[in-house]
Amino acid sequence: MQILRQRRQIQNQIQIQGWAPPGFSFAGDRLIRLGKLNDPEYVRQRKIFDDQFEDSEGFDVDWDSFDYKFFAMKLEWAGDLDENLNNTELRTLLIETAIKEHNDEYAS
Secondary structure, X not given: OXXXXXXXXXXXXXXXXXXXXXXXXXXXXXXEEOOOOOOHHHHHXXXXXXXXXXXXXXXXXXXXXOXXXXXXXXXXXXXXXXXXXXXXXXXXXXXXXXXXXXXXXXXX
């Protein structure tokens, strides 16, 4: 009970200040954690989220049951994001650019 009260107090203070501390984000008025793949609880909740999202095509996800921020968008859903490239070509270009920049930065 004490922990929940402290969590609410921290959330209220953060909302008043208008910022989220590192590792957290707002989802509406809720302060939620940003997940990491090495966190077993994040992985567990991510699997539940993925199952709910896939089963309902994103229409029936119990967002309040998650403590982490999950993104609900697939690039394939968007219309073409570029007049000259379709989504697959654009995604490939972005991936190749990111790999090239990483290799240039780390001299790989």
